[in-house]
Amino acid sequence: MSTSTTSAPPPGTQDPPSKIRRRPAHPVTARRGWRRALRRDWQLYSLAVLPLLFFLVFRYLPMIGNVIAFRRFEPGGSILGEQWVGLRYVRMFLTDPTFWQVFRNTLWLGGLTLLFCFPIPIVLALLLNEVRRRSLKRFVQSVSYLPHFLSIVIVAGITMQMLATDGPVNHVLDWFGHDPVRFIQEPGWFRTIYVGSEIWQTAGWGTILYLAALTTIDEDLYEAARIDGASRWRQIWHVTLPGIRPTMITLLILNIGTFMAVGFEKVLLLYNPLTYPTADVVSTYLYRAGVESNSFSYAAAIGLFEAITGLVLVTGANQLSRRTVGTSLW
Secondary structure: OOOOOOOOOOOOOOOOHHHOOOOOOOHHHHHHHHHHHHHHOHHHHHOOHHHHHHHHHHHHHHHHHHHHHOEEOOOOOOOOOOEEOOOHHHHHHHOOHHHHHHHHHHHHHHHHHHHHHOHHHHHHHHHHHHOOOHHHHHHHHHHHHHHHHOOHHHHHHHHHHHOOOOOHHHHHHHHOOOOOOOOOOOHHHHHHHHHHHHHHHHHHHHHHHHHHHHOOOOHHHHHHHHHOOOOHHHHHHHHHHHHOHHHHHHHHHHHHHOOOOOOHHHHHHHOOHHHHHHHOOHHHHHHHHHHHOOOHHHHHHHHHHHHHHHHHHHHHHHHHHHHHOOOOOO
16 A cells, blocks of 8 residues: 655745745725625615714814915905915914913813823722622712713803802801802912812713723733732732723823813803913913904914814824833824
């Protein structure tokens, strides 16, 4: 009985598996694959039509209007401006002392919001994750994220009523023999009021996001940590926090991206001329310059500066996160 044997090729005549190069797919083949997938899953792709139209109409098409930052725009005239003026309006706000005051206020409010509003949901999620009674956990969750569903107008109204001269807070101060404090009219109190109301409104919603991320952590990691003798704090430090790090980095980058557009609606509802020295930010100054004073080209130049600054911040944060932590949005 004979058996056929296949002799191996002499060494050096075959490329090692790691060096085998695959040819890229032909463009025609790739196009056919895309069309086949579109025909097969057209119902799923149709769900993206409305979001794409929304971003096209309300995000990308309005970008064409940025051209009036370099052209003189007059109400009733051409929608793209009447006359090219170059960087005139850019030089105007760069030499305007009021602009730099509101720019500093924006940095202050954005920095304080990021400093306090970003870590508090993480801490609250870690605390709720340690609660074993489901009823207590659900009650705290419901109470904490309920303000997120309230309108900003309602939140601002509650804040102003609570801190009014004859409001509940001043009544409590009166019981302790303290004179009433004009919280809403004092510039020194505005940042505290804004950050406090922002924590109350957003902490619960951020907690839900982190609690959802906590459910993806493998329980075997906690079991291995307990076998190694790790305390509960060590388990949080070495297992829980690394497990939710991608979510933390993603939300941090998104918060940095909206750094310059800090709370326009809430600031507009809470501030008044008495608190302008600490409350007026770039977005509210832009609103007064553009809508109330009809200086649309000047406001467009400021808005373009704000958008470019936000783009630089989110891009820089993304690159820094990719190099240091290894997690990024893109």
